[in-house]
Amino acid sequence: MENFIEEYGSMAVELGTNVLIAGLILIIGYWIAGRASALVKSLGAKYENLDSTLFNFLGSLARYTILAFVFIAVLGRFGVQTTSIIALLGAAGLAVGLALQGAMSNLAAGVMLMIFRPYKTGDFIDAAGNFGNVEEITLFTTVLRTFDHQQIIIPNGKIWGEQIVNHSHHPIRGVEMTFGVSYDSDIDKTRAVIEKVFADHPHILDDPKADIAVSTLNDSSVDFITRPFVKGEHWFDVRYSVPELVKKALDEAGIEIPFPHQKVILFQGDK
Structure with a gap:
């Protein structure tokens, strides 16, 4: 016991x-x-x-x-x-x-995106074939809002494995646009008209100075490549408003914007 x-x-x-x-x-x-x-x-x-x-x-x-x-x-x-x-x-x-192999790859991509931060909430980006404003970044997905207010949810693995274009990264950006005029147009006069449109636009900066140069002699036109500089938040406004302003200014100055055409010469054979 x-x-x-x-x-x-x-x-x-x-x-x-x-x-x-x-x-x-x-x-x-x-x-x-x-x-x-x-x-x-x-x-x-x-x-x-x-x-x-x-x-x-x-x-x-x-x-x-x-x-x-x-x-x-x-x-x-x-x-x-x-x-x-x-x-x-x-x-x-x-x-x-x-x-969960797919989910883990999205998680790994989300970790990389948060470490290297190629974009942040509020940026306009072009990624995985989609363009829009970044509304949310999670470990698995990135949420975009398009201009027509659609919500796009993209797996981070799709974004990290492709090219990412961040349109909001730099505070000042160039807006590249091309305008074609006829061969009969005066080059200096055309440049002056475009310069005035840029100078009068409220969102185009004086410094740095806009680039305006003849870039290509096409079959039907002389092409001017232009690059005015703007603050990042005004890029889209300038990109989609200036072409109309330049067209009206060129029309007012009597400078022709040609449409593509071909000249056909007929030869009469020997009788």
Whole structure:
């Protein structure tokens, strides 16, 4: 009887010790996980050039990773074979990764977009064959709003793997436009008319000075390539308003804008 009491007494002491140690592991583990998560998240809030969404995700990932090891350590205190559990978790993670391969590629692309920041919310971009204003950037998708107020949700994997054109990156941009006039037109007069249109436009800047030059001698026209400079937010207004203004100004100045035509010369054969 004494041996029985002594044996179960030692087992109770050992169990109590394991429970106490497991409790301490849980408390310390939870504290470390919380501190690690807060530390990672604070990095995103500390620097403006870092995206907080990414660091919130990384903070949560760090927290749950630490907690997973904490629970494995707790189970180990009670004699549970954790090797098989780790192997099972690894196999489950691999299976989930294969099942969500597309989602994982979008996640990886989202992380890269948030680290390198080729665009931000509010920018006008051309990406994955779509053009619009960036409304939201998440870890998996980018949301665009088009000019006709359609919402386009693009997987980040499609964007990261293709060319990205950020129309809002530079504060001052050139607006490239080409205007063709007839061969009978005076080049200097044509240049003066275009210069006046640019000078009178409220959104075209005087500095840097607009580029106006003859670029091509086509079959039916002399082409002027022009590049006035504007603030980024006025690019579209200038791009879609100036051609009409130039057309009216050239008409008023009597400068012809030719349409494509061909001259046919007929030869009468010998009779």
